[in-house]
Amino acid sequence: MTSPDDRIRVMVADDQPIVLRGFAAVLGAQPDLTVVGTAPDGARAVRLARETRPDVALLDIRMPEMDGIEAARRILETETTRVIMITTFDLDDYVYDALSAGASGFLLKDVRANDLADAVRTVARGDALLAPKVTGRLIAEFARQRRPAPAGSPLTPRETEVLRLVARGLSNAEIAADLVVTEHTVKTHVARLLAKLGLRDRTQAVIHAYESGLVVPRI
Known part of the structure; x- marks a missing residue:
């Protein structure tokens, strides 16, 4: 209990x-x-x-x-x-x-x-x-408003790669399989990138990825 x-x-x-x-x-x-x-x-x-x-x-x-x-x-x-x-x-x-x-x-x-x-x-x-239909509308809005990603990102190349996969909606287990690493390693990368970017959670990470232009929506 x-x-x-x-x-x-x-x-x-x-x-x-x-x-x-x-x-x-x-x-x-x-x-x-x-x-x-x-x-x-x-x-x-x-x-x-x-x-x-x-x-x-x-x-x-x-x-x-x-x-x-x-x-x-x-x-x-x-x-x-x-x-x-x-x-x-x-x-x-x-x-x-x-x-x-x-x-x-x-x-x-x-x-x-x-x-x-x-x-x-x-x-x-x-x-x-985020429900799929909500995510679709968000991506469309981010595509309209997106701006170039700022220079000098605090993220490492691997953290940037993990962020792109998070923005695509992949779970930690799916990211681990894609990158051929352990799920614990993915959790560590996610925690670090959230801390570096001052983001609250994965939802905010998705918003950051599209809004900054790090991920280009496929619409």
Whole structure:
């Protein structure tokens, strides 16, 4: 059984009481997760995140007082919390802004209970949470906005190679097979490149790779 100290700490913010209570109930029922608080708007979500320091915050995009994207920006300025954005509709206009704000993933409110809990676990361990159709739109947007990669990258040639494979959506195991190295070696490379680039997780690594022009989208 997971001890209280080992559980993933989760916060939920949504202005719809049914969604707020439902998500909190689903996540709170998981043996390895604990809900440290809920908030009905973006402003209170920011305050709650600073008070409770959750590992993962689920933020509705459309909330009163302050929208979820602005709340995410403020939470991610000072906290180690990772953010998942949630919304009723799969809205193109918000996907790029949410992830560029620092969010680690994007979920619809009709997500199944098991998938919701798995999404929290995925983001908590630093893995990417991007559905294929969302990734496709992001790549298209990055292709439109990309700029030349800055000179003097702090990455080694192998770390750059690993970053390119991460941006293609490969898992650590797949990267290990591609490079003929151990999975532990890949994890080390990923951890180092994230630290060197000041990135939070794999989702942000994907964004950096496309936005900087390191990876050229095939569209």
